[in-house]
Amino acid sequence: MAHLMLIVFLVEATVSFINAVGAAKINDLLWTLINFLPVPTSKAAAEQRKVQADYLAVRREMNATSSQDEFAKWAKLRRKHDKLLEQLEASKKGLDSARSRFDSALTALRFLLTRAPQYIIPFWYATEPMFWLPHGWFPYYAEWIISFPRAPLGSVSIASWQLACAGIVTLLSDILTFIFKLVLGSKQPETPIKTPTEEKSKETSTTDEKKTS
Amino acid sequence: MAAVIDEDALEPSLQTLLDQRSLRWIFVGGKGGVGKTTTSCSLAIQLAKVRRSVLLISTDPAHNLSDAFNQKFGKEARLINGFDNLSAMEIDPNGSMQDLLAGQGESAEDLNAMSGGIGGMMQDLAFAIPGIDEAMSFAEVLKQVKSLSYETIIFDTAPTGHTLRFLQFPSVLEKALAKVSQLSSQYGPLLNGFLGSNGALPNGQNLNEMMEKLESLRGTISEVNTQFKDAELTTFVCVCIAEFLSLYETERMIQELANYGIDTHSIVVNQLLFPKRENDCEQCNARRKMQLKYLDQYEELYSEDFNVVKMPLLVEEVRGKEKLEKFSEMLVKPYVPPQ
Numbered sequence: 212m213a214h215l216m217l218i219v220f221l222v223e224a225t226v227s228f229i230n231a232v233g234a235a236k237i238n239d240l241l242w243t244l245i246n247f248l249p250v251p252t253s254k255a256a257a258e259q260r261k262v263q264a265d266y267l268a269v270r271r272e273m274n275a276t277s278s279q280d281e282f283a284k285w286a287k288l289r290r291k292h293d294k295l296l297e298q299l300e301a302s303k304k305g306l307d308s309a310r311s312r313f314d315s316a317l318t319a320l321r322f323l324l325t326r327a328p329q330y331i332i333p334f335w336y337a338t339e340p341m342f343w344l345p346h347g348w349f350p351y352y353a354e355w356i357i358s359f360p361r362a363p364l365g366s367v368s369i370a371s372w373q374l375a376c377a378g379i380v381t382l383l384s385d386i387l388t389f390i391f392k393l394v395l396g397s398k399q400p401e402t403p404i405k406t407p408t409e410e411k412s413k414e415t416s417t418t419d420e421k422k423t424s
Numbered sequence: 425m426a427a428v429i430d431e432d433a434l435e436p437s438l439q440t441l442l443d444q445r446s447l448r449w450i451f452v453g454g455k456g457g458v459g460k461t462t463t464s465c466s467l468a469i470q471l472a473k474v475r476r477s478v479l480l481i482s483t484d485p486a487h488n489l490s491d492a493f494n495q496k497f498g499k500e501a502r503l504i505n506g507f508d509n510l511s512a513m514e515i516d517p518n519g520s521m522q523d524l525l526a527g528q529g530e531s532a533e534d535l536n537a538m539s540g541g542i543g544g545m546m547q548d549l550a551f552a553i554p555g556i557d558e559a560m561s562f563a564e565v566l567k568q569v570k571s572l573s574y575e576t577i578i579f580d581t582a583p584t585g586h587t588l589r590f591l592q593f594p595s596v597l598e599k600a601l602a603k604v605s606q607l608s609s610q611y612g613p614l615l616n617g618f619l620g621s622n623g624a625l626p627n628g629q630n631l632n633e634m635m636e637k638l639e640s641l642r643g644t645i646s647e648v649n650t651q652f653k654d655a656e657l658t659t660f661v662c663v664c665i666a667e668f669l670s671l672y673e674t675e676r677m678i679q680e681l682a683n684y685g686i687d688t689h690s691i692v693v694n695q696l697l698f699p700k701r702e703n704d705c706e707q708c709n710a711r712r713k714m715q716l717k718y719l720d721q722y723e724e725l726y727s728e729d730f731n732v733v734k735m736p737l738l739v740e741e742v743r744g745k746e747k748l749e750k751f752s753e754m755l756v757k758p759y760v761p762p763q
Contacts, residue, residue, distance in 0.1 A: 279668055283724035286675045293679070 212341050216372055219332060223376040226325050227384055234321065238314055245313075252309045259302045266295040333369045340366030433727035438467065438661070438690055438755045440731055442474050446656045449577055451686075454663035455673045456583035459694040459735075461488040462742045463663045464580035466752030471576055472510040479574040480504075480512040481565065484582040487514040494744055501572060506745045511574070515565050566648050598649060601642040608635045655687035663692045664722075666715035671722065678726075691730045693722055695737040698761035734759065 229237065246253040273288040338361045344354065346365065354365055362368030434440075441447065450471075452464035461482070468480040479501055482489045489497050489512050493504055501511040569577055608615075652658045660681055664670040674691065681688050696715055699708040719734070726732055735751075736759050742751045 278672070282668070282671055282675075282718070282721040286725055289675075290679070 212339065215332070215336060215339075215369070216341055218328070219369065219373050220376045220380075222325060222328050222332070223373065223380050226329065227377070227380045229321070229325065231384060231388075234318070238317055241317065242310065242313060252306065252313075255302060255306055255309070259299065259306060262295060262299050262302060266292070266299055269295060329373075333373055336369045337361040338363075339369065341369055341372045342367055433723070434689075434729070434731045436731060436733055436758050438470070438692075438731060438733055441467070441659065441661070441690060442470060442756065444656075444659075447576060447659060449579070449652065449658040451579045451581055451658070451660045452663060453581040453660065453677065454583070455665075455670050458663050458665045458670060459692075460484075460583075460663045461492055461580050462748070462751065463661070463692050463694065463735075463755075464578050465489070465492050465748050466742075466755050467661065468510055468512075468578050469507075469749055469752040470755055471578070472507055475509070475575045477509045477574045477576075478511070479569065479572070479577045480510065480580065481569070481577060482512070482514045482580040484580060485516060486582075489514055489580065492743060492748065501569075504745075598642060598646050601638055605635065605639050605642065608638075653685040658687060659690065660686055660688035661690045661692060662688060663694055665695045666693055666718040666722070668718065671718050675725070689730050690733065691722065691726055692733045692735060692755070693719065694735045696734050698736050698759075700762070736761065 246256060269288055269292050273285065273292055276285045276288060278285040340358075340362050343366050344357065349357070357371050358364050358366055358368045360368065360370060441450065450467065452460050452467065454460050461484070464480060464482075468478050472478045480489065482497075487497070493512065495505055497512045497514045499513065499515060501513045503511050662674050662677060664674045678688060696719070697708055697712045699705060699712055703709070722732055733755060735754055738751070740747070742748055
Protein backbone atom coordinates (compact mmCIF):
# COMPACT_ATOMS: atom_id res chain seq x y z
CA MET A 212 0.00 0.00 0.00
CA ALA A 213 3.08 2.21 0.05
CA HIS A 214 2.51 3.67 -3.42
CA LEU A 215 -1.12 4.49 -2.57
CA MET A 216 0.02 6.40 0.50
CA LEU A 217 2.54 8.25 -1.62
CA ILE A 218 -0.12 9.15 -4.18
CA VAL A 219 -2.43 10.50 -1.48
CA PHE A 220 0.40 12.56 -0.05
CA LEU A 221 1.36 13.95 -3.45
CA VAL A 222 -2.23 14.90 -4.26
CA GLU A 223 -2.55 16.76 -0.98
CA ALA A 224 0.79 18.50 -1.56
CA THR A 225 -0.28 19.54 -5.07
CA VAL A 226 -3.62 20.88 -3.88
CA SER A 227 -2.00 22.91 -1.15
CA PHE A 228 0.66 24.19 -3.57
CA ILE A 229 -1.98 25.31 -6.06
CA ASN A 230 -3.95 26.99 -3.30
CA ALA A 231 -0.85 28.77 -2.04
CA VAL A 232 0.24 30.07 -5.44
CA GLY A 233 -3.24 30.72 -6.79
CA ALA A 234 -4.92 29.07 -9.76
CA ALA A 235 -5.10 32.31 -11.76
CA LYS A 236 -1.36 32.85 -11.50
CA ILE A 237 -0.65 29.33 -12.66
CA ASN A 238 -3.00 29.82 -15.60
CA ASP A 239 -1.21 33.03 -16.51
CA LEU A 240 2.16 31.37 -16.33
CA LEU A 241 1.07 28.41 -18.46
CA TRP A 242 -0.55 30.75 -20.99
CA THR A 243 2.67 32.73 -21.30
CA LEU A 244 4.74 29.57 -21.63
CA ILE A 245 2.42 28.08 -24.25
CA ASN A 246 2.54 31.25 -26.28
CA PHE A 247 6.29 30.88 -26.64
CA LEU A 248 5.53 27.81 -28.76
CA PRO A 249 4.45 28.32 -32.37
CA VAL A 250 0.72 27.78 -31.68
CA PRO A 251 -2.03 29.69 -33.53
CA THR A 252 -2.76 31.92 -30.54
CA SER A 253 0.83 33.11 -30.32
CA LYS A 254 0.70 33.95 -34.01
CA ALA A 255 -2.54 35.84 -33.43
CA ALA A 256 -0.99 37.66 -30.50
CA ALA A 257 2.02 38.66 -32.60
CA GLU A 258 -0.33 39.82 -35.33
CA GLN A 259 -2.27 41.84 -32.82
CA ARG A 260 0.88 43.50 -31.52
CA LYS A 261 1.78 44.42 -35.08
CA VAL A 262 -1.67 45.86 -35.75
CA GLN A 263 -1.48 47.71 -32.48
CA ALA A 264 1.84 49.28 -33.45
CA ASP A 265 0.41 50.23 -36.84
CA TYR A 266 -2.63 51.68 -35.19
CA LEU A 267 -0.58 53.79 -32.83
CA ALA A 268 1.59 55.03 -35.68
CA VAL A 269 -1.45 55.98 -37.76
CA ARG A 270 -2.99 57.63 -34.75
CA ARG A 271 0.13 59.66 -34.07
CA GLU A 272 0.28 60.72 -37.69
CA MET A 273 -3.39 61.60 -37.70
CA ASN A 274 -3.01 63.73 -34.62
CA ALA A 275 -0.06 65.47 -36.19
CA THR A 276 -2.05 66.23 -39.35
CA SER A 277 -4.21 69.30 -39.36
CA SER A 278 -7.69 68.38 -40.47
CA GLN A 279 -8.33 71.98 -41.46
CA ASP A 280 -5.38 72.36 -43.80
CA GLU A 281 -4.91 68.86 -45.17
CA PHE A 282 -8.31 67.31 -44.93
CA ALA A 283 -7.81 64.77 -47.68
CA LYS A 284 -4.72 63.36 -45.99
CA TRP A 285 -6.41 63.48 -42.61
CA ALA A 286 -9.53 61.75 -43.87
CA LYS A 287 -7.50 58.99 -45.49
CA LEU A 288 -5.63 58.49 -42.22
CA ARG A 289 -8.91 58.48 -40.42
CA ARG A 290 -10.28 55.75 -42.64
CA LYS A 291 -7.15 53.70 -42.03
CA HIS A 292 -7.43 54.42 -38.31
CA ASP A 293 -11.02 53.24 -38.17
CA LYS A 294 -10.22 50.12 -40.14
CA LEU A 295 -7.29 49.23 -37.90
CA LEU A 296 -9.33 49.88 -34.80
CA GLU A 297 -12.02 47.54 -36.04
CA GLN A 298 -9.42 44.90 -36.84
CA LEU A 299 -7.83 45.36 -33.45
CA GLU A 300 -11.10 44.93 -31.65
CA ALA A 301 -11.94 41.80 -33.61
CA SER A 302 -8.55 40.23 -32.92
CA LYS A 303 -8.79 41.18 -29.27
CA LYS A 304 -12.13 39.48 -29.05
CA GLY A 305 -10.68 36.38 -30.71
CA LEU A 306 -7.72 36.32 -28.34
CA ASP A 307 -9.94 36.80 -25.34
CA SER A 308 -12.17 33.93 -26.33
CA ALA A 309 -9.12 31.72 -26.96
CA ARG A 310 -7.81 32.65 -23.54
CA SER A 311 -11.09 31.86 -21.81
CA ARG A 312 -11.29 28.53 -23.64
CA PHE A 313 -7.78 27.77 -22.46
CA ASP A 314 -8.67 28.76 -18.92
CA SER A 315 -11.74 26.59 -18.76
CA ALA A 316 -9.84 23.62 -20.22
CA LEU A 317 -7.11 24.10 -17.67
CA THR A 318 -9.60 24.34 -14.84
CA ALA A 319 -11.22 21.10 -15.95
CA LEU A 320 -7.83 19.41 -16.16
CA ARG A 321 -6.85 20.68 -12.73
CA PHE A 322 -10.09 19.42 -11.30
CA LEU A 323 -9.51 16.03 -12.85
CA LEU A 324 -5.95 15.78 -11.54
CA THR A 325 -6.47 17.04 -7.98
CA ARG A 326 -10.01 17.17 -6.73
CA ALA A 327 -11.15 13.97 -8.38
CA PRO A 328 -8.41 11.74 -6.88
CA GLN A 329 -8.84 13.55 -3.60
CA TYR A 330 -12.36 12.19 -3.32
CA ILE A 331 -12.35 9.10 -5.50
CA ILE A 332 -9.27 7.34 -4.10
CA PRO A 333 -10.43 7.42 -0.46
CA PHE A 334 -13.82 6.21 -1.56
CA TRP A 335 -12.43 3.40 -3.67
CA TYR A 336 -9.90 2.13 -1.12
CA ALA A 337 -12.07 2.82 1.92
CA THR A 338 -11.91 -0.78 3.14
CA GLU A 339 -8.15 -1.24 2.60
CA PRO A 340 -5.85 -0.84 5.58
CA MET A 341 -2.91 1.49 4.84
CA PHE A 342 -0.81 -0.07 7.57
CA TRP A 343 -1.49 -1.79 10.90
CA LEU A 344 -1.10 -0.15 14.26
CA PRO A 345 0.94 -2.10 16.81
CA HIS A 346 -1.52 -4.16 18.82
CA GLY A 347 -2.47 -2.75 22.20
CA TRP A 348 -0.80 0.65 21.86
CA PHE A 349 -4.03 2.54 21.44
CA PRO A 350 -7.35 2.29 23.24
CA TYR A 351 -10.37 1.00 21.38
CA TYR A 352 -11.97 4.36 20.63
CA ALA A 353 -8.71 5.72 19.14
CA GLU A 354 -8.38 2.63 16.95
CA TRP A 355 -11.97 3.00 15.91
CA ILE A 356 -11.48 6.63 14.87
CA ILE A 357 -8.23 5.94 13.05
CA SER A 358 -9.82 3.15 11.06
CA PHE A 359 -12.83 5.31 10.23
CA PRO A 360 -14.87 4.91 8.05
CA ARG A 361 -14.61 1.33 6.81
CA ALA A 362 -11.08 0.02 7.27
CA PRO A 363 -10.65 -3.00 9.59
CA LEU A 364 -10.27 -2.13 13.25
CA GLY A 365 -6.66 -1.77 14.32
CA SER A 366 -5.46 -0.38 10.96
CA VAL A 367 -5.03 3.15 9.60
CA SER A 368 -7.73 3.97 7.06
CA ILE A 369 -7.00 5.96 3.89
CA ALA A 370 -9.18 8.84 5.13
CA SER A 371 -7.09 9.16 8.29
CA TRP A 372 -3.94 9.01 6.24
CA GLN A 373 -5.24 11.73 3.96
CA LEU A 374 -6.11 13.89 6.93
CA ALA A 375 -2.64 13.41 8.37
CA CYS A 376 -1.01 14.25 5.03
CA ALA A 377 -3.08 17.45 4.74
CA GLY A 378 -2.08 18.45 8.24
CA ILE A 379 1.61 17.82 7.61
CA VAL A 380 1.54 19.67 4.29
CA THR A 381 -0.09 22.68 5.94
CA LEU A 382 2.44 22.59 8.74
CA LEU A 383 5.36 22.31 6.33
CA SER A 384 4.09 25.10 4.10
CA ASP A 385 3.62 27.32 7.16
CA ILE A 386 7.17 26.63 8.28
CA LEU A 387 8.49 27.26 4.77
CA THR A 388 6.67 30.56 4.43
CA PHE A 389 7.89 31.60 7.87
CA ILE A 390 11.51 30.84 6.94
CA PHE A 391 11.04 32.56 3.61
CA LYS A 392 9.72 35.70 5.28
CA LEU A 393 12.55 35.58 7.78
CA VAL A 394 15.15 35.43 4.99
CA LEU A 395 13.43 38.24 3.08
CA GLY A 396 13.06 40.28 6.25
CA SER A 397 16.77 40.08 7.01
CA LYS A 398 17.52 41.28 3.49
CA GLN A 399 15.20 44.27 3.72
CA PRO A 400 17.65 46.78 5.27
CA GLU A 401 19.65 46.64 2.02
CA THR A 402 16.85 48.33 0.05
CA PRO A 403 17.95 51.84 -0.97
CA ILE A 404 15.01 54.03 0.07
CA LYS A 405 14.96 54.64 3.81
CA THR A 406 14.81 57.44 6.29
CA PRO A 407 17.23 57.57 9.23
CA THR A 408 14.58 56.71 11.81
CA GLU A 409 13.31 53.78 9.81
CA GLU A 410 16.83 52.50 9.42
CA LYS A 411 17.33 52.50 13.14
CA SER A 412 14.10 50.69 13.87
CA LYS A 413 14.82 48.13 11.17
CA GLU A 414 18.28 47.52 12.51
CA THR A 415 16.92 46.88 15.95
CA SER A 416 14.27 44.58 14.59
CA THR A 417 16.81 42.55 12.59
CA THR A 418 19.07 42.16 15.56
CA ASP A 419 16.05 41.02 17.52
CA GLU A 420 15.21 38.51 14.85
CA LYS A 421 18.77 37.23 14.81
CA LYS A 422 18.62 36.75 18.52
CA THR A 423 15.42 34.81 18.32
CA SER A 424 16.62 32.67 15.44
CA MET B 425 -4.45 77.43 -58.67
CA ALA B 426 -6.65 74.95 -60.40
CA ALA B 427 -7.93 71.73 -58.98
CA VAL B 428 -5.75 68.77 -59.81
CA ILE B 429 -7.62 66.50 -62.16
CA ASP B 430 -6.48 62.90 -62.09
CA GLU B 431 -6.38 60.67 -65.09
CA ASP B 432 -8.71 58.20 -63.45
CA ALA B 433 -11.12 60.78 -62.07
CA LEU B 434 -14.78 60.07 -62.73
CA GLU B 435 -16.96 62.28 -64.85
CA PRO B 436 -17.98 65.50 -63.05
CA SER B 437 -21.68 65.10 -63.81
CA LEU B 438 -24.71 63.11 -62.71
CA GLN B 439 -25.15 61.56 -66.14
CA THR B 440 -24.37 58.13 -64.67
CA LEU B 441 -27.44 58.41 -62.44
CA LEU B 442 -29.61 59.23 -65.43
CA ASP B 443 -28.15 56.33 -67.38
CA GLN B 444 -28.58 53.80 -64.60
CA ARG B 445 -32.08 52.67 -65.50
CA SER B 446 -32.32 50.18 -62.63
CA LEU B 447 -32.24 52.92 -59.99
CA ARG B 448 -35.45 53.09 -58.01
CA TRP B 449 -34.56 55.05 -54.89
CA ILE B 450 -32.33 58.12 -54.89
CA PHE B 451 -31.56 59.89 -51.64
CA VAL B 452 -30.29 63.43 -51.63
CA GLY B 453 -28.67 64.49 -48.37
CA GLY B 454 -26.18 66.77 -46.72
CA LYS B 455 -25.81 69.45 -44.10
CA GLY B 456 -28.51 72.05 -43.72
CA GLY B 457 -28.45 74.99 -46.08
CA VAL B 458 -26.19 73.52 -48.75
CA GLY B 459 -28.93 73.29 -51.36
CA LYS B 460 -30.32 69.79 -50.99
CA THR B 461 -33.77 70.81 -52.08
CA THR B 462 -32.52 72.68 -55.13
CA THR B 463 -30.34 69.74 -56.07
CA SER B 464 -33.08 67.17 -55.58
CA CYS B 465 -35.56 69.24 -57.58
CA SER B 466 -33.04 69.66 -60.37
CA LEU B 467 -32.21 65.97 -60.35
CA ALA B 468 -35.92 65.16 -60.43
CA ILE B 469 -36.40 67.42 -63.44
CA GLN B 470 -33.51 65.80 -65.26
CA LEU B 471 -34.74 62.33 -64.40
CA ALA B 472 -38.26 63.16 -65.54
CA LYS B 473 -36.85 63.71 -69.02
CA VAL B 474 -35.56 60.15 -69.28
CA ARG B 475 -37.95 58.20 -67.05
CA ARG B 476 -41.59 57.26 -67.35
CA SER B 477 -42.59 58.71 -63.98
CA VAL B 478 -40.69 60.31 -61.13
CA LEU B 479 -41.79 61.10 -57.58
CA LEU B 480 -40.04 63.63 -55.41
CA ILE B 481 -40.55 63.19 -51.67
CA SER B 482 -39.41 65.64 -49.04
CA THR B 483 -38.78 64.12 -45.64
CA ASP B 484 -37.29 67.30 -44.26
CA PRO B 485 -39.50 68.70 -41.48
CA ALA B 486 -38.77 72.16 -42.87
CA HIS B 487 -40.46 71.57 -46.19
CA ASN B 488 -39.00 73.49 -49.06
CA LEU B 489 -40.53 71.76 -52.06
CA SER B 490 -43.52 74.05 -51.93
CA ASP B 491 -41.19 77.04 -51.94
CA ALA B 492 -39.01 75.71 -54.71
CA PHE B 493 -41.91 75.07 -57.10
CA ASN B 494 -44.20 77.83 -55.81
CA GLN B 495 -46.89 75.23 -55.36
CA LYS B 496 -48.47 73.68 -52.30
CA PHE B 497 -47.74 70.00 -51.71
CA GLY B 498 -49.20 67.75 -49.07
CA LYS B 499 -49.21 64.18 -47.84
CA GLU B 500 -50.58 62.94 -51.14
CA ALA B 501 -48.49 62.77 -54.29
CA ARG B 502 -49.44 65.59 -56.67
CA LEU B 503 -48.27 66.43 -60.17
CA ILE B 504 -46.02 69.47 -60.36
CA ASN B 505 -47.42 72.22 -62.57
CA GLY B 506 -45.92 72.06 -66.03
CA PHE B 507 -44.88 68.42 -65.85
CA ASP B 508 -46.85 65.34 -66.73
CA ASN B 509 -44.61 62.69 -65.20
CA LEU B 510 -43.12 64.43 -62.17
CA SER B 511 -45.00 64.46 -58.88
CA ALA B 512 -44.08 65.65 -55.42
CA MET B 513 -45.19 65.06 -51.86
CA GLU B 514 -44.12 66.22 -48.43
CA ILE B 515 -44.17 63.91 -45.45
CA ASP B 516 -43.42 64.67 -41.87
CA PRO B 517 -40.95 62.13 -40.49
CA ASN B 518 -42.03 63.17 -37.00
CA GLY B 519 -45.55 62.25 -38.01
CA SER B 520 -47.33 60.80 -35.07
CA MET B 521 -47.11 57.19 -34.22
CA GLN B 522 -50.43 57.58 -32.48
CA ASP B 523 -52.10 57.82 -35.84
CA LEU B 524 -50.92 54.36 -36.58
CA LEU B 525 -51.67 52.89 -33.18
CA ALA B 526 -55.14 54.33 -33.07
CA GLY B 527 -55.90 52.89 -36.45
CA GLN B 528 -56.78 55.74 -38.73
CA GLY B 529 -58.08 57.82 -35.83
CA GLU B 530 -56.97 61.38 -35.87
CA SER B 531 -59.04 62.82 -33.06
CA ALA B 532 -57.51 63.71 -29.70
CA GLU B 533 -60.10 61.71 -27.76
CA ASP B 534 -58.76 58.49 -29.23
CA LEU B 535 -55.34 59.30 -27.91
CA ASN B 536 -56.66 60.09 -24.48
CA ALA B 537 -58.51 56.81 -24.44
CA MET B 538 -55.24 55.05 -25.01
CA SER B 539 -53.66 56.26 -21.81
CA GLY B 540 -54.76 53.20 -19.85
CA GLY B 541 -54.63 49.43 -20.19
CA ILE B 542 -52.87 47.46 -22.87
CA GLY B 543 -53.13 50.33 -25.33
CA GLY B 544 -51.06 52.48 -23.01
CA MET B 545 -48.61 49.66 -22.61
CA MET B 546 -48.24 49.27 -26.35
CA GLN B 547 -47.76 52.99 -26.64
CA ASP B 548 -45.02 52.97 -24.01
CA LEU B 549 -43.40 50.04 -25.73
CA ALA B 550 -43.58 51.74 -29.08
CA PHE B 551 -42.06 54.94 -27.80
CA ALA B 552 -39.31 53.09 -25.97
CA ILE B 553 -37.78 52.17 -29.32
CA PRO B 554 -35.84 55.22 -30.49
CA GLY B 555 -37.05 56.74 -33.72
CA ILE B 556 -39.81 54.24 -34.22
CA ASP B 557 -42.43 56.90 -34.85
CA GLU B 558 -40.42 58.26 -37.73
CA ALA B 559 -39.78 54.80 -39.04
CA MET B 560 -43.48 54.02 -38.91
CA SER B 561 -44.46 57.00 -40.96
CA PHE B 562 -41.59 56.20 -43.30
CA ALA B 563 -42.89 52.68 -43.76
CA GLU B 564 -46.41 53.97 -44.32
CA VAL B 565 -45.11 56.26 -47.04
CA LEU B 566 -43.15 53.47 -48.65
CA LYS B 567 -46.20 51.26 -48.67
CA GLN B 568 -48.13 54.05 -50.32
CA VAL B 569 -45.34 54.69 -52.79
CA LYS B 570 -45.11 51.03 -53.71
CA SER B 571 -48.72 50.97 -54.72
CA LEU B 572 -48.28 54.09 -56.85
CA SER B 573 -45.72 52.43 -59.14
CA TYR B 574 -43.34 55.26 -59.88
CA GLU B 575 -40.26 54.37 -61.83
CA THR B 576 -37.88 56.42 -59.70
CA ILE B 577 -38.37 58.02 -56.32
CA ILE B 578 -36.17 60.82 -55.08
CA PHE B 579 -35.96 61.57 -51.37
CA ASP B 580 -35.09 65.08 -50.35
CA THR B 581 -33.89 64.22 -46.85
CA ALA B 582 -33.40 66.25 -43.71
CA PRO B 583 -29.91 67.45 -42.68
CA THR B 584 -27.19 64.85 -42.11
CA GLY B 585 -27.81 63.38 -38.67
CA HIS B 586 -31.45 62.95 -39.40
CA THR B 587 -30.87 61.31 -42.72
CA LEU B 588 -28.60 58.65 -41.37
CA ARG B 589 -31.02 57.77 -38.61
CA PHE B 590 -33.74 57.58 -41.16
CA LEU B 591 -31.78 55.11 -43.24
CA GLN B 592 -30.97 53.01 -40.23
CA PHE B 593 -34.62 52.54 -39.38
CA PRO B 594 -35.37 49.54 -41.52
CA SER B 595 -32.80 47.46 -39.63
CA VAL B 596 -33.78 48.87 -36.23
CA LEU B 597 -37.45 48.40 -36.83
CA GLU B 598 -37.07 44.97 -38.28
CA LYS B 599 -35.28 43.79 -35.15
CA ALA B 600 -37.88 45.37 -32.86
CA LEU B 601 -40.81 44.01 -34.80
CA ALA B 602 -39.33 40.54 -35.01
CA LYS B 603 -39.23 40.56 -31.22
CA VAL B 604 -42.79 41.83 -30.93
CA SER B 605 -44.24 39.28 -33.29
CA GLN B 606 -42.31 36.51 -31.57
CA LEU B 607 -43.78 37.62 -28.24
CA SER B 608 -47.23 37.83 -29.69
CA SER B 609 -47.07 34.34 -31.13
CA GLN B 610 -45.87 33.00 -27.79
CA TYR B 611 -48.21 34.87 -25.51
CA GLY B 612 -51.01 35.53 -27.95
CA PRO B 613 -53.19 32.69 -26.68
CA LEU B 614 -52.61 33.85 -23.10
CA LEU B 615 -53.52 37.42 -23.95
CA ASN B 616 -56.57 36.20 -25.79
CA GLY B 617 -57.60 34.43 -22.63
CA PHE B 618 -57.51 37.75 -20.84
CA LEU B 619 -59.07 39.80 -23.52
CA GLY B 620 -61.81 37.44 -24.61
CA SER B 621 -61.92 35.44 -27.79
CA ASN B 622 -62.05 38.43 -30.12
CA GLY B 623 -58.96 39.98 -28.52
CA ALA B 624 -60.49 43.41 -28.07
CA LEU B 625 -58.21 46.02 -26.50
CA PRO B 626 -59.55 48.67 -24.10
CA ASN B 627 -59.29 51.42 -26.68
CA GLY B 628 -61.47 49.62 -29.16
CA GLN B 629 -58.66 48.01 -31.05
CA ASN B 630 -58.19 44.40 -31.82
CA LEU B 631 -55.02 42.63 -30.72
CA ASN B 632 -54.90 40.18 -33.59
CA GLU B 633 -55.54 42.92 -36.09
CA MET B 634 -52.78 45.01 -34.63
CA MET B 635 -50.34 42.13 -34.70
CA GLU B 636 -51.26 41.43 -38.29
CA LYS B 637 -50.66 45.07 -39.08
CA LEU B 638 -47.26 45.02 -37.41
CA GLU B 639 -46.39 41.83 -39.24
CA SER B 640 -47.26 43.28 -42.62
CA LEU B 641 -45.31 46.41 -41.72
CA ARG B 642 -42.33 44.26 -40.92
CA GLY B 643 -42.62 42.54 -44.27
CA THR B 644 -42.67 45.87 -46.07
CA ILE B 645 -39.74 47.16 -44.11
CA SER B 646 -37.52 44.16 -44.60
CA GLU B 647 -38.21 44.35 -48.31
CA VAL B 648 -37.32 48.03 -48.32
CA ASN B 649 -34.19 47.22 -46.34
CA THR B 650 -32.93 44.77 -48.91
CA GLN B 651 -33.77 47.24 -51.67
CA PHE B 652 -31.85 50.04 -49.98
CA LYS B 653 -28.77 47.91 -49.68
CA ASP B 654 -28.83 46.98 -53.33
CA ALA B 655 -26.52 49.29 -55.28
CA GLU B 656 -28.50 48.54 -58.44
CA LEU B 657 -31.67 49.97 -56.93
CA THR B 658 -30.59 52.62 -54.48
CA THR B 659 -28.02 55.36 -54.40
CA PHE B 660 -27.25 58.36 -52.27
CA VAL B 661 -26.29 61.76 -53.61
CA CYS B 662 -24.23 63.81 -51.17
CA VAL B 663 -24.72 67.54 -51.44
CA CYS B 664 -22.12 69.80 -49.84
CA ILE B 665 -20.41 73.13 -50.12
CA ALA B 666 -16.70 73.89 -50.28
CA GLU B 667 -16.23 74.56 -46.60
CA PHE B 668 -14.48 72.68 -43.85
CA LEU B 669 -17.49 71.57 -41.83
CA SER B 670 -19.38 70.47 -44.88
CA LEU B 671 -16.36 68.51 -46.07
CA TYR B 672 -16.04 66.90 -42.66
CA GLU B 673 -19.72 66.00 -42.52
CA THR B 674 -19.60 64.60 -46.03
CA GLU B 675 -16.70 62.32 -45.16
CA ARG B 676 -18.50 61.17 -42.05
CA MET B 677 -21.70 60.58 -43.97
CA ILE B 678 -19.93 58.59 -46.67
CA GLN B 679 -18.27 56.39 -44.07
CA GLU B 680 -21.56 55.77 -42.32
CA LEU B 681 -23.35 55.02 -45.55
CA ALA B 682 -20.63 52.50 -46.30
CA ASN B 683 -21.30 50.95 -42.90
CA TYR B 684 -24.99 50.64 -43.67
CA GLY B 685 -24.12 49.15 -47.03
CA ILE B 686 -25.81 51.91 -48.97
CA ASP B 687 -24.25 52.75 -52.28
CA THR B 688 -23.05 56.29 -52.93
CA HIS B 689 -20.98 57.52 -55.82
CA SER B 690 -22.07 61.11 -56.42
CA ILE B 691 -21.11 64.32 -54.70
CA VAL B 692 -22.55 67.69 -55.62
CA VAL B 693 -20.39 70.60 -54.50
CA ASN B 694 -22.78 73.49 -54.44
CA GLN B 695 -22.60 77.26 -54.18
CA LEU B 696 -19.19 77.68 -55.78
CA LEU B 697 -18.17 81.25 -56.54
CA PHE B 698 -16.79 82.10 -59.93
CA PRO B 699 -16.01 85.82 -59.68
CA LYS B 700 -14.98 87.57 -62.85
CA ARG B 701 -11.31 88.36 -63.30
CA GLU B 702 -10.15 91.79 -62.22
CA ASN B 703 -13.10 92.50 -60.02
CA ASP B 704 -12.89 94.56 -56.87
CA CYS B 705 -15.04 92.38 -54.65
CA GLU B 706 -12.64 91.57 -51.83
CA GLN B 707 -15.02 89.15 -50.13
CA CYS B 708 -15.69 87.26 -53.35
CA ASN B 709 -12.00 86.77 -54.07
CA ALA B 710 -11.22 85.70 -50.51
CA ARG B 711 -14.08 83.27 -50.52
CA ARG B 712 -13.12 81.93 -53.91
CA LYS B 713 -9.64 81.24 -52.57
CA MET B 714 -11.02 79.38 -49.57
CA GLN B 715 -13.43 77.39 -51.70
CA LEU B 716 -10.62 76.40 -54.03
CA LYS B 717 -8.66 75.06 -51.08
CA TYR B 718 -11.48 72.77 -50.00
CA LEU B 719 -12.41 71.92 -53.57
CA ASP B 720 -8.88 70.60 -53.96
CA GLN B 721 -9.42 68.43 -50.92
CA TYR B 722 -12.68 67.09 -52.36
CA GLU B 723 -10.95 66.26 -55.62
CA GLU B 724 -8.06 64.56 -53.89
CA LEU B 725 -10.26 62.53 -51.60
CA TYR B 726 -13.17 61.55 -53.79
CA SER B 727 -12.48 62.02 -57.48
CA GLU B 728 -11.39 58.40 -57.90
CA ASP B 729 -14.60 56.82 -56.66
CA PHE B 730 -17.17 59.60 -56.98
CA ASN B 731 -18.71 61.82 -59.61
CA VAL B 732 -17.88 65.20 -58.11
CA VAL B 733 -20.23 67.74 -59.67
CA LYS B 734 -19.43 71.43 -59.23
CA MET B 735 -22.35 73.81 -59.18
CA PRO B 736 -22.03 77.59 -59.22
CA LEU B 737 -23.66 80.01 -56.84
CA LEU B 738 -26.15 82.03 -58.82
CA VAL B 739 -27.00 85.66 -58.28
CA GLU B 740 -30.65 84.84 -57.83
CA GLU B 741 -32.60 82.32 -55.81
CA VAL B 742 -33.31 79.15 -57.74
CA ARG B 743 -37.08 79.07 -57.55
CA GLY B 744 -39.80 78.17 -59.98
CA LYS B 745 -39.85 75.71 -62.83
CA GLU B 746 -37.82 77.66 -65.39
CA LYS B 747 -34.96 78.54 -63.09
CA LEU B 748 -34.79 75.03 -61.73
CA GLU B 749 -34.74 73.65 -65.25
CA LYS B 750 -31.87 75.93 -66.15
CA PHE B 751 -30.03 75.04 -63.00
CA SER B 752 -30.61 71.34 -63.55
CA GLU B 753 -28.81 71.50 -66.88
CA MET B 754 -25.60 72.04 -64.98
CA LEU B 755 -25.95 68.73 -63.19
CA VAL B 756 -25.50 66.99 -66.50
CA LYS B 757 -23.28 69.38 -68.43
CA PRO B 758 -20.47 70.70 -66.23
CA TYR B 759 -20.67 74.44 -65.69
CA VAL B 760 -18.02 76.44 -67.50
CA PRO B 761 -17.46 79.77 -65.80
CA PRO B 762 -17.42 82.78 -68.13
CA GLN B 763 -13.96 84.25 -68.14
